Every structure is written in C-alpha cells, then in structure tokens.
Amino acid sequence: MSVRMRHTKGHTGNRRSHHGLNEPRFSKCPECGAEHLRHTACMSCGTYRGRAVIDVKAINEHKAARRAAKLKALGQEVEKESESNNEDKS
Numbered sequence: 165m166s167v168r169m170r171h172t173k174g175h176t177g178n179r180r181s182h183h184g185l186n187e188p189r190f191s192k193c194p195e196c197g198a199e200h201l202r203h204t205a206c207m208s209c210g211t212y213r214g215r216a217v218i219d220v221k222a223i224n225e226h227k228a229a230r231r232a233a234k235l236k237a238l239g240q241e242v243e244k245e246s247e248s249n250n251e252d253k254s
Contacts (some may be wrong), residue, residue: 190199193206200206210218
C-alpha cells in the first residue's frame with residue numbers, strides 16, 4: 165500500500181472556506197412594512213411584488229377555528245380573540 169499525501173491545516177482550511185453559512189437576507193414589504201425573506205411572499209399581508217397572492221385573513225380564520233376545536237375537544241374554554249386583546253391592553 166502506498167503512503168498517502170499529507171495535507172496541512174492551511175490546505176484543509178482553504179478547502180473548507182466555502183462551507184460557511186450565510187445569514188438570511190430580509191427585505192421590507194412595501195405594503196405593510198414587515199420584513200420577509202427575499203423572493204418570497206410577505207406572510208403578514210400576503211403580497212408579492214405588489215400583488216395579493218395569499219389570503220392571510222382566511223388562513224388566520226382557519227387556524228383560529230382549528231385551535232378552538234382542539235381546545236373544545238380537550239375540555240378547555242375557548243377564548244375569543246377580541247376578549248384576549250382587550251385584556252392585554254388593560
């Protein structure tokens with residue numbers, strides 16, 4: 165069996181220099197001002213490049229209905245969003 169070639173720490177570092185992770189890039193939504201990932205729809209208002217592509221209101225209503233059904237199945241009280249928002253403000 166032949167002897168393998170040696171590699172130095174510097175050579176290993178040069179090879180691994182491209183393995184680093186980059187931070188995600190965010191853009192500000194022109195409609196609502198929230199930050200979102202570039203080239204993706206804004207999840208707070210549902211727009212992409214000036215067009216409404218996601219019905220965020222319907223998604224939030226569906227989530228609230230599922231949450232209420234789950235709490236009802238567990239035998240807990242279902243809090244309405246308007247009541248919980250009023251409690252937070254006071």
